[in-house]
Amino acid sequence: MSSPDLVARLRAAGCVFAEEEAEILTSSATSPAQLEDLLARRVAGEPLEYVVGWVAFDGGRVAVDPGVFVPRQRTTYLVELAAPLVAAGDTVLDLCCGSGALGLALARRVPGLSVHASDIDPVAVACAARNLAPVGGSAVVGDLAAALPPALRGTAAVILANVPYVPSSAVALMPPESREHEPRGTVDGGPDGLDLLRRVAAVAAGWLRPGGVLLSEVSREQAPAAVHALANAGLTATTHHDEERETTAVSGARPPTRD
Structure with a gap:
């Protein structure tokens, strides 16, 4: 042809x-x-990424199996925000990890990280485990951080959480490729799109080290409510926006321990 x-x-x-x-x-x-x-x-x-089995993400390939959320290019913004916050030897958690693209991309940028990923979907976790193996990372099946080793509590320099944030009423407006091929739970964030983010915020402080940071993507319109959710969880919240990619993220830092 x-x-x-x-x-x-x-x-x-x-x-x-x-x-x-x-x-x-x-x-x-x-x-x-x-x-x-x-x-x-x-x-x-069928999405191109499912057809060929991979997606280009942050300068490298990430394997994507059918039924696993396809990482969006705009989400590399979270990796760019996270990279200056970590160094070799640091612990990174990738919650709602899907393919593990965020943890993998960050580990490629900053070699030597200890990456631990988690997702409620066994299909996604199997995909993430394969992706993370070359950088020494791991993935487990579980709800948010529940299945992660307890010894990791209070040690994470960064928590990456690419949670679903599309309001339930807007899912029907998404492109057919997503609506028809990606599990609804990977995009549907509840009535206002922030249900999962609130749950992540509620557990984040217990897993972050003092000064550690939670990073998550939201829409620009959701940012004020997202910041409020992080602040309610005891985190110091900040909004970040990248005009070129039209991408918005929120960060929540665990306050440093006072002497």
């Missing part, structure tokens, strides 16, 4: 970045027959 034909079929299926997708599909296929199979899955509406 020629590249123009491939691009044309992708464009006809509504793929906005048809040229880039054609290159990815071609490089991922080992034969013309496999390329046709991959193309058919993509044209049928």
Whole structure:
């Protein structure tokens, strides 16, 4: 199959970045027959990341299995915010980890971190465990931090929590690729989108070391309520915004221990 034909079929299926997708599909296929199979899955509406089995994220590849939340490019902002806060030997927790993309990307930026991930979905955890193994990280099945080793309590320099934050009423407005292929629980954040963030905030202080920081992505409109939730949990809350990626994050720091 020629590249123009491939691009044309992708464009006809509504793929906005048809040229880039054609290159990815071609490089991922080992034969013309496999390329046709991959193309058919993509044209049928399956997310490209599921079709090829990976996503480019923060300069590296992250394996993504069908049914696992696909990391969004804007979420690399959390990694950029976290990197200056950690050093080799520090403990990092990746809660609601999905594929483990955040913990993996941070460990690639700052080698020597001790990364521990957790997710309630066994399929996601199996994917995250494979992704984190090369950087010495681990992943467990559990609700937020409940299944993590108790010895980690009070030791985390950073907690990354890419929690679902789409309000329930807005899930139906999401692109079909997400609505039809990603589990609803990976995007639905409850009535105002902040149900999971409030739960994470409530447990974060017990797992952060003094001065440690929780980082999570929210919408710009949710930021004031998110900051309020972190402050209510005893964290020093700050809003961060990246104009270029139109991305907003909130951070909550555990107050330093006073002498």
